[in-house]
Amino acid sequence: MNVVRGERNDQRIELFLSGRIDSANAAEVDAEVKRIIDGGEELPVLIDAAELEYMSSAGLRILLRLRKTNEDIHIINTRPEIYDILDMTGFTEMMNVERAYRTVSIEGCEIIGRGSNGTIYRIDHDNIVKVYNHADALEEIQHEREVARLALILGIPTAISYDIVRVGDSYGSVFELLDAKSFSEILADEPERMDWCVKEYVDMLKKIHGTVVPEGDLPDMKERALKWVDFMKDYLPEAAAQKLLDMVDEIPHDDHMIHGDYHTKNLELTDDEVILIDMDTLAVGHPVFELASMYNAFLGYSEYDHEKVKEYQGFDCETSLTFWNKVLRAYLETDDEETVRLIEDKARIIGYTRMIRRSIRRKGLETEDGRAEIDLWTKELLELLDRTDSLFFSKDEIVVKANVKNLDKVIGFIESKLDELECPVKTRIQICVAVEEIFTNIAKYAYLEGEGDAAIRVEGADEGSKVRITFTDSGRPYDPLTVKDPDVTLSAEDRAIGGLGLFMVKKTMDGVEYEYKGGKNVLILTKVL
Amino acid sequence: MTINKEIQDKTMTLKLAGRLDTTTSPELEEELKASLDGIEDLRMDFSELEYISSAGLRILLAAQKTMNKQGTMSITGVNDTIMEIFEITGFSDILTIK
Numbered sequence: 001m002n003v004v005r006g007e008r009n010d011q012r013i014e015l016f017l018s019g020r021i022d023s024a025n026a027a028e029v030d031a032e033v034k035r036i037i038d039g040g041e042e043l044p045v046l047i048d049a050a051e052l053e054y055m056s057s058a059g060l061r062i063l064l065r066l067r068k069t070n071e072d073i074h075i076i077n078t079r080p081e082i083y084d085i086l087d088m089t090g091f092t093e094m095m096n097v098e099r100a101y102r103t104v105s106i107e108g109c110e111i112i113g114r115g116s117n118g119t120i121y122r123i124d125h126d127n128i129v130k131v132y133n134h135a136d137a138l139e140e141i142q143h144e145r146e147v148a149r150l151a152l153i154l155g156i157p158t159a160i161s162y163d164i165v166r167v168g169d170s171y172g173s174v175f176e177l178l179d180a181k182s183f184s185e186i187l188a189d190e191p192e193r194m195d196w197c198v199k200e201y202v203d204m205l206k207k208i209h210g211t212v213v214p215e216g217d218l219p220d221m222k223e224r225a226l227k228w229v230d231f232m233k234d235y236l237p238e239a240a241a242q243k244l245l246d247m248v249d250e251i252p253h254d255d256h257m258i259h260g261d262y263h264t265k266n267l268e269l270t271d272d273e274v275i276l277i278d279m280d281t282l283a284v285g286h287p288v289f290e291l292a293s294m295y296n297a298f299l300g301y302s303e304y305d306h307e308k309v310k311e312y313q314g315f316d317c318e319t320s321l322t323f324w325n326k327v328l329r330a331y332l333e334t335d336d337e338e339t340v341r342l343i344e345d346k347a348r349i350i351g352y353t354r355m356i357r358r359s360i361r362r363k364g365l366e367t368e369d370g371r372a373e374i375d376l377w378t379k380e381l382l383e384l385l386d387r388t389d390s391l392f393f394s395k396d397e398i399v400v401k402a403n404v405k406n407l408d409k410v411i412g413f414i415e416s417k418l419d420e421l422e423c424p425v426k427t428r429i430q431i432c433v434a435v436e437e438i439f440t441n442i443a444k445y446a447y448l449e450g451e452g453d454a455a456i457r458v459e460g461a462d463e464g465s466k467v468r469i470t471f472t473d474s475g476r477p478y479d480p481l482t483v484k485d486p487d488v489t490l491s492a493e494d495r496a497i498g499g500l501g502l503f504m505v506k507k508t509m510d511g512v513e514y515e516y517k518g519g520k521n522v523l524i525l526t527k528v529l
Numbered sequence: 530m531t532i533n534k535e536i537q538d539k540t541m542t543l544k545l546a547g548r549l550d551t552t553t554s555p556e557l558e559e560e561l562k563a564s565l566d567g568i569e570d571l572r573m574d575f576s577e578l579e580y581i582s583s584a585g586l587r588i589l590l591a592a593q594k595t596m597n598k599q600g601t602m603s604i605t606g607v608n609d610t611i612m613e614i615f616e617i618t619g620f621s622d623i624l625t626i627k
Contacts (some may be wrong), residue, residue, distance in 0.1 A: 492593045504617060
């Protein structure tokens with residue numbers, strides 16, 4: 001048998017090495033490699049080293065020469081002894097070298113878990129292997145391993161597989177067996193620990209969402225969501241589909257981590273810490289995407305058939321509802337029912353979109369129950385779309401119905417944010433007066449028919465030296481900067497009532513900017529702290 | 530906001546505490562509507578008032594107009610922040626601030 005065989009197409013060159021490559025046959029191998037490459041310089045080269053038993057420095061020199069003409073070299077199925085040589089000599093730094101995968105048998109092994117993409121077997125006393133359902137899972141496994149590593153480096157406690165193995169025709173990742181209990185099990189077995197679970201679960205969620213991910217290291221959830229929305233356009237009335245698309249599109253880019261499948265089976269309590277597992281869905285994006293998948297896990301999937309949650313999570317739907325409600329309030333740090341409901345609405349819109357698409361793609365429309373379920377979700381989705389104008393939310397933002405009865409709520413929110421920014425008392429009063437004036441104006445004039453929302457966002461600017469307050473409403477276009485200033489020199493008798501509020505705002509704030517953008521009035525106040 | 534009212538003959542003293550804003554100014558408006566008849570000296574004590582918005586200014590302006598017809602009106606104990614608002618809006622020229 002030849003030591004080297006080759007195949008070539010327009011895209012790449014494949015070399016199959018076997019046996020031994022040493023000074024005795026190096027010249028011959030080198031000539032053969034040159035013959036295969038001839039004319040294909042600069043193409044990527046894939047070297048399958050499955051049958052390669054030994055390579056001396058003469059063999060390494062062939063690789064070096066090859067690298068001069070074809071820079072992109074990828075060696076796969078490398079046996080441990082060959083890998084060691086390549087590693088010691090620094091070749092693993094120069095080219096992509098992959099080890100051969102160890103083979104593991106799962107015959108007679110205990111099954112300790114089943115997930116949507118694989119089955120977990122216990123292979124010996126200390127180790128488990130997660131075997132993926134489909135044969136081409138290698139990329140998926142490597143991805144999960146990479147993202148788990150990334151998460152760990154960024155400070156998220158998780159389990160990382162220490163080996164990738166072949167299991168029959170598929171692949172698996174091997175983990176150390178932890179003496180762990182999932183939060184689903186804890187909630188099912190020890191209902192008295194509900195509040196403890198809520199706290200730990202929310203702490204971890206905040207930790208994930210507080211983690212900034214270097215650009216490009218994780219996929220962007222918004223891009224994925226735009227694909228779900230695109231799919232929905234064939235199943236929703238045109239106007240609703242367009243509104244959905246616009247709203248998802250308007251969610252600003254967020255470089256914070258989201259888990260993507262954060263339910264209680266994916267959080268485990270080990271001896272001494274709480275760890276997050278199932279990292280393959282890790283992404284970056286706005287927390288609304290996370291809340292959407294959480295809503296689905298606890299309520300959405302089981303909305304038509306309440307038994308589903310028991311099947312899936314192991315606890316009943318009442319526990320699930322209680323847990324979700326507590327988690328949402330703890331996460332949002334508010335008990336204000338309207339605030340919670342508005343944010344829940346946003347999460348549900350994305351949640352239903354995702355579930356409807358998933359169910360249709362899994363032939364949900366072909367069964368009676370499937371159709372009833374899709375109908376229910378679609379009905380909910382359309383109602384939510386009708387009453388929601390934005391999918392964005394922020395702890396720096398409050399969204400209320402534009403009604404003067406909500407003024408106290410708005411002022412309370414502003415004051416708590418100004419406290420966080422350590423705003424001096426006098427400035428604080430001026431800001432509160434300004435916010436009152438603007439909010440009252442929106443409440444009185446923005447929506448001529450019916451009621452709409454007003455969003456007020458407070459954030460520090462210029463390294464905390466300023467505060468910026470942004471008002472957004474979807475009412476009729478109205479630029480307060482065009483209002484004429486009142487004549488403040490007139491006597492009481494000649495004074496007209498009105499115009500004073502805006503005048504005070506202009507006089508006491510350092511900046512007032514207005515823009516009509518995307519069907520919304522956006523007014524920004526800035527004030528030096 | 531709390532309003533403390535004292536009437537002696539034709540003198541009424543209103544002591545306001547808290548915030549005079551969109552939500553609370555209707556209370557002051559009601560109070561004035563109910564009690565201002567026959568009053569010739571209206572005194573407002575703002576020493577415990579933190580805050581005033583344009584809704585409050587409107588009530589003060591209306592009260593000043595009424596009192597211009599039937600007597601005098603004065604305000605005491607105005608803090609810096611409220612004073613600044615009076616100055617910006619020209620109310621410092623309209624009102625009698627002691």
